[in-house]
Amino acid sequence: MTAPQTTPDTAPAIELKGISKAFGPVQANKDISIRVMPGTIHGIIGENGAGKSTLMSILYGFYKADRGEIFIGGTKTEIPDSQAAISAGIGMVFQHFKLVENFTVLENIVLGAEDSGLLRPSLARARRELKALAEEYELNVDPDAIIEDIGVGMQQRVEILKALYRQADILILDEPTGVLTPAEADHLFRILENLRREGKTIILITHKLREIMEITDTVSVMRRGEMTATVKTAETSPAELAELMVGRKVLLRVNKEPATPGAVILDVKDLHVTDAKGVHRVKGVSFEVRAGEVLGIAGVAGNGQSELLEVLGGYETATGTVTMNGTPIDLTGTKSDGQSRRRRGIAHVPEDRQAEGLIMDYSAWENTAFGYHHDDKYRSGLFMNNAAILSDTTDKMQRFDVRPPDPKLAAKNFSGGNQQKIVLAREIERNPDLLLIGQPTRGVDIGAIEFIHEQIIALRDQGKAILLVSVELEEIMALSDRIAVMFDGRIMGTRDPSQTDERELGLLMAGITDTDHDHSVEEIEDNLAKAGH
Known part of the structure; x- marks a missing residue:
């Protein structure tokens, strides 16, 4: 996978400067700065409690930083809530999907983004746009299917379509393969590549180093609330990333002798x-x-x-x-x-x-x-x-x-x-x-x-x-x-x-x-x- 060409004058799709956030005595984020270039897949990894989710929640408007600045496309942007994030072109696909299970796919996509108090015109327009988005990004899904009747891989596509329907240019995905089969995960990666090829910017939060190596262009490592490194994926290795995450060398394979089963x-x-x-x-x-x-x-x-x-x-x-x-x-x-x-x-x-x-x-x-x-x-x-x-x-x-x-x-x-x-x-x-x-x-x-x-x-x-x-x-x-x-x-x-x-x-x-x-x-x-x- 080849990242799009950028010049020194290209503004980052996202730039966070000096972001800090504390919850009482716990400093979740400490003076974090990160640049995510447009049209790239940028991975963020770190140990449990390293501050990844807090940082993304600040970007999506769930939390307000104690200090620091957010720039979207080079413009300083205030994001006090998730509606402001959506207006800024940011969409987030959560690890646990935010779908109404007894609604159809189409109803879930329109929910919260209706054209007016009249639902029928909104659904008609959404159906047309959904068809176009599905064809463009390989996100085929039956718009009339009930959410509780479709698999988790399909539900994830609905979440991505929701974000794209709301004009998201930046997608944040939190542990996206945790509930997928290997074949579904591979298909998700193809979707992400299609999105990236069309100029979308993707932030991928995952603990799976294999996925980081396979799908990302750049990876940032967090440890104990701080950003410890940002490297090009092609210039690193799983062993190096693991050491950056925990501060010591980590054995990434299980050493074991063949079993000798008994009774x-x-x-x-x-x-x-x-x-x-x-x-x-x-x-x-x-x-x-x-x-x-x-x-x-x-x-x-x-x-x-x-x-x-x-x-x-x-x-x-x-x-x-x-x-x-x-x-x-x-x-x-x-x-x-x-x-x-x-x-x-x-x-x-x-x-x-x-x-x-x-x-x-x-x-x-x-x-x-x-x-x-x-x-x-x-x-x-x-x-x-x-x-x-x-x-x-x-x-x-x-x-x-x-x-x-x-x-x-x-x-x-x-x-x-x-x-x-x-x-x-x-x-x-x-x-x-x-x-x-x-x-x-x-x-x-x-x-x-x-x-x-x-x-x-x-x-x-x-x-x-x-x-x-x-x-x-x-x-x-x-x-x-x-x-x-x-x-x-x-x-x-x-x-x-x-x-x-x-x-x-x-x-x-x-x-x-x-x-x-x-x-x-x-x-x-x-x-x-x-x-x-």
Whole structure:
């Protein structure tokens, strides 16, 4: 990809000068200056909490900077709110889409940008413009489709079309591939290239270094609220960017020896899960996990992986047969609580650490004891031995490099990566026979990702069984010894990571088992939509 030619006199599409923003004592942005040239794709990367989202929220008018200036096309511009940003030609596609699910595509695009109080003329004009935009940028979408009936890849196109319909020349995309299959992500990149070719300027916020290297012209690195570097993508490498992000060298690959699987620890047969609304979420799933191996469950979010973990962790009821070390586990809800699972040697790192893994207002030492507070080591007669828990938590925080290493600090005051380490320390240190782990590095910065991956492989090498659920296909490929792919509540197939690739897994994630011929993104999205995604 070749960036458009610019001259020294070319005004930046966006220039931020000396932007600073504090939230109480926390300095989120510190004197940040950045220039984004027109017609380029400019990546912004940084650890969790580095200040990327705050900076973009200032540019889009969600926050007002404490000091600093914004220039759009060389002109100083005040952006007090998002309407001012839209008027300045800035559009933003959020990680979590801002669409009305029971409205049509056309209604969502027009919403908030009507010509007048009369809706019909607005819809007619929008339909004409939508057709032209779709043809120009490969953003084909049915204008009369209901949002809740189309796949996430198509919904993302709607968000981009919304911005273009509002005359956006500058697009900000926040983690745009987090909910896409590999084929959908590739198609998004083609769309971005088309937009760039037509002179649009794109800012891409992502934690995926592969995407930065593949799609951007220039990349800026943020660390602890400051801009540490801006480099041409062609003149850098993933290893250099990772070091700029965290301030030290980072191992970008998972070092592991081949697995030596032992006895079957977890055996699941014909498992069915129906949720509280009567929706059949898991449909006859069968698999086994052996000692000394990682079984990875791949799939786009919402295909039954969450419900599977909840049943195995004791949160939900199900029908079917599940045995742990050869002994059946009760699935009816009478004994299927997390406490009984722990007694059976099952540890669980849930997908949502804040909602299910921690009580955010409680301290680290209290959170470390949750679920294990009945253990003899934590008790003194009839009472809790708080001194023993504090001491144990201090040891865990040192071993898992939790920062700051303060057991009395409330969980909500730790970064996302350190919150995850607290949960991991609590569960892994129990020496479980089986570790259930969901989205282990969601919202976690690259230095913590390296550490978490090392802990998972170390547990496997101790002969433990690990069931890993992740929407990050690179993570699944790197950590798993076997990969099962879920789509619409079913397992579409199981693969050896050394004998498959992201294309085959991506097709299975979209419900397509025939890999002998090419499949369009539209076919993939149709399958996802039929499955209710």
